[in-house]
Amino acid sequence: MRRFWRLLKTLPYLGTDGAPLPLNSKRVIIILNSLALLTSFLCFLISTVLWNTAHEIRISGVGYAMALIYLGVPLFNKAGKTNSALLTIFILQSFSAMYYGALLGPAINIEALAVFLCGAALLIIKSSRYKWAAITFVLTVTVILKVIWYGNLVDPLPLSISNNRLVYFFAAGAVLLMNALLLYFYERAVNKSNRELEALVEERTLALDQANRYKTTYLNSLSHDYRTQLNPIYGLAHELVLQAEDEGMPDHIQVSTDVIRALYASSRNMLDMTNVVLDTARIEAGMYDVPQPAPFSVRQWLYQQLDTYQYVSPVPLQLKIAGIPGRIVSDAALLTRILSNLLTNAIKFSRPGGTITITARAASQHFLLEVTDEGKGIPAEELEKVFDLYITGSKPGEGTGLGLPISRKIAETLGGTLTAASETGKGSTFRLSIPMVTDNSLKSQPQQPNEFEHFYGAKVLCVDDDHSNRLLAELQLKRLGCTTAFAASSGEALEKAREVIPDVILLDYYLPEISGMELLDKIRKDTLLRHIPVIFISGNTNTAEIAAARAHGDGFLPKPIMLEQLYHALLPFLSSRLVTESRPL
Template sequence: MSTNAPQLQAEQITLLLRNMYSSLWPAIVVALALAYTLEPAHGKFTVLCWAIAVISSKTFATWDAQRLLAQPILPAQVPALVRRLLLLNAIDGIAWGALAWVGLDPQAAPASVLVIAVLSGIVGNSMSLLSPVLPVFVVFCVGELGMLALKAWTMGELAYQALSVAALAYLGSLLSQGYNSARATRAAIELRFENIDLIEMLKVESARASDARVAAEQANHAKSRFLAAASHDLRQPIHAQSLFLEVLARSALTPEQQEILGNARAAGLASAEMLHTLLDFSRIEAGVVDPQPEAFQLQTLLTKIESELAPQANAKGLLYRTRDSTVALYSDPALLELILRNLVSNAVRYTERGGILVACRRRRDHALLEVWDTGIGIAAEQQENIFLEFHQLGNPERDRQKGLGLGLSIARGLAQLLGHPLSVVSQPGRGSVFRLRIPLAQQAPLHRHVRKRPQERPTLGLRVLVIDDDQAVRSAMQHLLAQWGCLCMVAEDLDSALELSAQVPPDIIISDYRLRAQRTGAEAIATLRAQLGRELPALLVTGDTAPVRLREARASGVPLLHKPVAPDQLYAALAELANHDAAQH
């Protein structure tokens, strides 16, 4: 990064011209004072003429500088301006040097001392004023001190000839210092230009970075929209499939058909788990997860996780151990369960030999919940990247058995939401330990009564209006609700739903959130309630995972289920709504 010579010289000339005004009034004062003080042999008139010449020269140079500064100094003007400044300052230097011819008088020693002192001070002061353009400084010094040295030499006395030599030595010293000053000034100007260039480069890079950030945000939004759309479209048939499989499970099947059905339900469950993982990620992004912290016993959660995930570890030949704990924690048990399930699932997924240990250690006012594994380990430079969404180690083929790469991202997001710091310590080839720091409960946890699910569900006997634009979902809901003893009416849009409800008023409404004609399930439920004149129990069911849709659905105040909905979950929700409505009436 370098500045071209004409541009640099233009800046030097600008600096010199700006210095001119500051030297005008001191020069006028000195010249007038000398004209008043000196009484040379040549008379007052001679000194007065000299003062007028000096003042005129200085005034014109200052006026010319102000005129030139009215416009920017361009590099193309440099040669002409340098010649102009050389001429004006040569005249100015000679004019000041003429003082030696006017004021030096062997018969008047005080006057001679005054003249020498003034000329020395003027030429010394000119260094700061003129040294930015070294040739200009040189001509001024040569003009002034040259006149002094010449006059002193021609006076014939040894003392004055010594003064002449001293003046020339002083000239050499000044020129050397002026050269150093000019170099320093040039370096300062170059540094300023470099800083300006750096600032411009930073602006350009900042603009590029800003453009890249905007592009990345747009790509991220596009990714989120794509995932939401893909997730929604995938959820519809899987939701319908799970309902049809539930209907089929209640049919008379041979043992071989029961085995095939079990395999089909397992495959559907695996697909549903992946979709629910995407949903968990979207819910965190949407900010619709509200922690409900309470005091609870950790051992219940540890037992539940072990019962669910230990079989997966055993199937891989791994040893799964849970260290019993009497610790009571203060957190949201449902969200903490989700964090722990993701951590343990990740440990099982990336461990091929050895085992997994889940343990909790008490530390003063908090506990450390730890998940140890003897898996592949994580390199130090990757230990933050593993918490990024869709980031996976050792899965370039995107094997679905290794998940989607969202588990740790969800765990970190929920941990931050709960205020529980999550950290990892790992060594490649030796395994990892994930630690979650959780506050201890300050009071005894409430006893939780867990009801066992009955083997046979009682019939519901409800009139249910289902609004969904997917034919497969409507058909599956009709078959399933009929098995639960319900009269199921189905509509593909709001208009059809209004006609049906006018004929047979429903007890409960189940509506998909996204309907045709840009309508929403929340709007449909509000319209039907207005038509029927009462706060009819209702459920929203959605396959949409877009954060904005999740926030809208949540704001409606209607209970929300996410496709694919497990039949058990749907039955429980309907039974709860029916019981609540009956209690109010």
């Protein structure tokens, strides 16, 4: 007896231990098996009772046959043919509804059976198309039976009143049992969905809490870092103002080289932090930079970067170059952002007395750039985590955990990779690898870092409403050998442009009276000025506005403007005025 009950308990799970085909959910298989076994038992029971009372083979014979066919459903599932099992259930249920409905009339309680079949379709069938097709079929059968009954199209079996009541009792009981089983499975499905939803909500809540903790740490670190870098900028600038006041506010005062280097280092660090924050905002918004490949000298580019960071780094920077062609084709601006983040990271974690080594080499048609520090290193279990946003190996207030993940994203947009290797106590190496395309269009030797090019005689008009920005532009343009003119408003800009007829106009995107774009429209309509190239400058890094500036103007420069960026922006329009001047390092 125990074996029988043990076997009976295992029957609903037939087919769940294999690999079912299209409907591969164990829950669906258990529901199909349970419905088939219950219906088979009810068919056998009702057919036996009605045979003993009515002795009608058309009722009991078909019932016994259906009971046997229902037992085939678990066997279909066992063989992995869940679709066949599902089809068998619905064919038998629909057939029994039509057959017994026509044979016995309203006594079979077709409405309750239709509710059961529609509920089973919603619970079991996954495909929305097949689900509603099954429901439509069930409702159609119900309507047909109603038409048959009320139209007296088929005469039901002439059963006695007691047998009719017995049929109604068993039919109603069978349908109620099947609906009860269906409700049981619905409840299980709802409870399971609730548990899964609760688990998902808990998981997402924990992830959100962790993200909020990371961002809180990030904001604290960012606030600390900004204030740390702002302190010498503000303090030293204030001291210089006081010094000038003590000397009667002359046009020039003597400034220590150490003060200049400190101001430069702090402002450079603030610029790097600002770029990282803006890059993060773009990445989180799903906006990625589109690479703009162009030929450039690798040596010159590397020397420029090291020349910038030698004032920032407290440890020596060593450059090694091996097997690199004179010029390659890639996006130098994106590479600069990667190298800037790697150098900032290496400087942060370098120990006093150590060295930062930058190695550039070629391998298997790839350009490899490695930055190696001699810091504390990164444990192996944390190595890959450094590329996750807001994960930092710094103490609180000593880093944002953004530079490395941003650098990896940029490397991927260039079709390359950024990886890390580290040994605890000895330092870390970050390696950038991108496909290398050699530029052979220029056969001359690559420009050395001690060569400076000037646009002698070139006239540049700078339109900017901020006095400090105009002062900076004047110093930078004079260093590039340009003759300068300035305007603070749109009206003044048009007047100056007609007076000077500049070779290039640097135009602020945002002006107090009208926008830079509106001023550009006026310039383009002026027959005297329409030929002049206009390069937009702006502190806004909105992608749409940058695209508009590049589409309508002749270039775009983001603030703060580096000298080399200004040079490369002017070069396409002033190359005929270039004069090269060599001077010793």
